Amino acid sequence: MICVQILLYYAACFFFFFEYVIINQILMNKFRWINTGLHAILYILFQLSEKFARIQWVLSEALLMFQFKILSKSEKSGARVGEVCTPHGVIKTPAFIFCATKASIKGVTIDHVKTSGSQIILSNTYHLLLQPGSQLVKAAGGLHKFVGWDGPIFTDSGGFQIFSLGYGGVSAEIKGARQISGKKTLLKSTEEGAEFRSYIDGKTVILTPELSIKTQVELGADIIVSFDECTPYHVNKLYTANSMEKSKRWGLRSLIAFKAHGVKDQALLAVVQGGVYEDLRKESAQFANENDFHGFAIGGSLGRTTSQMRDVVQMTSEIIDKSRYVHLLGIGGIRDIFHGVKCGIDTFDCVSPTRIARHGSAIVKVIESITGEKQQLNLNNTVFKNDFTSISASCDCYTCKNFSRAYIHHLLKAKESVAGTLISIHNIRTMNRLMDDIRSGITTNSLEDVYKDWCGH
Numbered sequence: 001m002i003c004v005q006i007l008l009y010y011a012a013c014f015f016f017f018f019e020y021v022i023i024n025q026i027l028m029n030k031f032r033w034i035n036t037g038l039h040a041i042l043y044i045l046f047q048l049s050e051k052f053a054r055i056q057w058v059l060s061e062a063l064l065m066f067q068f069k070i071l072s073k074s075e076k077s078g079a080r081v082g083e084v085c086t087p088h089g090v091i092k093t094p095a096f097i098f099c100a101t102k103a104s105i106k107g108v109t110i111d112h113v114k115t116s117g118s119q120i121i122l123s124n125t126y127h128l129l130l131q132p133g134s135q136l137v138k139a140a141g142g143l144h145k146f147v148g149w150d151g152p153i154f155t156d157s158g159g160f161q162i163f164s165l166g167y168g169g170v171s172a173e174i175k176g177a178r179q180i181s182g183k184k185t186l187l188k189s190t191e192e193g194a195e196f197r198s199y200i201d202g203k204t205v206i207l208t209p210e211l212s213i214k215t216q217v218e219l220g221a222d223i224i225v226s227f228d229e230c231t232p233y234h235v236n237k238l239y240t241a242n243s244m245e246k247s248k249r250w251g252l253r254s255l256i257a258f259k260a261h262g263v264k265d266q267a268l269l270a271v272v273q274g275g276v277y278e279d280l281r282k283e284s285a286q287f288a289n290e291n292d293f294h295g296f297a298i299g300g301s302l303g304r305t306t307s308q309m310r311d312v313v314q315m316t317s318e319i320i321d322k323s324r325y326v327h328l329l330g331i332g333g334i335r336d337i338f339h340g341v342k343c344g345i346d347t348f349d350c351v352s353p354t355r356i357a358r359h360g361s362a363i364v365k366v367i368e369s370i371t372g373e374k375q376q377l378n379l380n381n382t383v384f385k386n387d388f389t390s391i392s393a394s395c396d397c398y399t400c401k402n403f404s405r406a407y408i409h410h411l412l413k414a415k416e417s418v419a420g421t422l423i424s425i426h427n428i429r430t431m432n433r434l435m436d437d438i439r440s441g442i443t444t445n446s447l448e449d450v451y452k453d454w455c456g457h
């Protein structure tokens with residue numbers, strides 16, 4: 001294809017030379033009819049050359065193997081159904097991304113994750129950088145081979161973990177994250193990067209945008225994220241503004257490093273920061289819009305309350321370039337997902353489905369819960385001691401097909417770890433069923449009915 005383009009280009013140049021030197025200069029424009037004909041040939045050759053250049057560009061884009069397509073849009077909100085094409089398959093969006101924090105989804109095998117209809121998993125750069133190290137993962141053939149997962153993988157930049165672990169107990173304020181016990185690990189955040197103490201061996205590590213990108217390139221995930229400074233809620237506006245400015249500079253360095261690696265099979269997302277402040281979010285979004293990131297991840301402090309979080313998500317989603325793919329970092333509540341979807345969010349991630357499972361809680365539709373309010377059943381509750389029905393009558397998962405609430409209640413009481421596994425399998429399948437219903441609801445303009453089915457009124 002390149003040869004054809006070059007041949008056409010040189011042919012056009014030859015005709016141009018012939019026209020200019022021979023016809024115009026030597027023959028002094030005596031043969032104008034030849035001149036007009038040559039003009040036409042020149043025009044066609046340059047057009048063809050450009051067309052082939054376009055085809056070649058399209059092919060090179062295809063080689064990047066990352067494309068985001070919007071297939072349908074809701075008539076009532078910003079919700080959209082789309083496809084994220086990656087080298088390891090297509091993600092139908094909106095989708096939920098399951099957290100394989102340390103290259104494993106806690107309590108289940110990767111086969112359970114696959115057979116539950118999952119499309120994509122997420123691993124944390126911060127944890128894998130410290131153990132086992134990205135070079136070992138690269139030597140193993142990359143994260144996909146290492147984990148045994150041939151579908152799409154997402155890695156975050158490490159920023160959230162450094163800063164949430166770094167702030168110690170304040171981590172809960174960043175986005176409803178649980179309290180992380182232990183010492184603060186962040187030593188300092190400079191222009192160069194974030195210096196922290198490894199929780200594995202106590203060594204000092206400086207994570208820079210360049211190191212974050214290098215690590216993510218070595219891990220080989222399909223979708224990777226720019227390094228950012230993640231600010232908690234308790235800091236003031238000036239701190240948030242300075243932090244957002246630094247994240248812009250780190251974002252640009254991430255993009256430059258990404259391009260320098262010459263990566264063709266990974267997509268890089270910008271992180272939109274700015275806390276709860278609209279003007280800062282706008283500035284951060286403007287930076288992300290103006291640079292050629294493949295998409296966006298909405299991050300940072302989303303506020304102290306659910307309603308503030310939803311306002312920030314809505315406001316941010318309105319100012320980013322929505323022709324690109326949008327991920328919302330760390331949000332996984334069912335009602336919050338519906339809200340995000342209506343704002344045009346394409347993917348969500350959260351540790352909650354498997355975390356609450358390990359504590360005995362199964363995700364269900366509101367109508368299936370005891371209280372009629374929350375989308376959860378706490379199977380530790382003695383009310384399930386003699387309940388021989390499955391967790392959910394509407395669920396087709398391995399757990400619901402084979403085991404009763406009474407059996408899982410017994411396993412929890414007996415402290416058998418398989419209880420967490422069985423509930424995790426159910427919760428993963430349930431999140432995938434939820435997203436299936438949401439996609440279908442958008443396509444048929446019946447998202448409100450899907451909301452009522454899952455969340456009540």
Ligand SMILES: [Zn+2]
Pocket residue numbers: 391392395396397398399400401425426427429
């Ligand atoms: Zn189930």
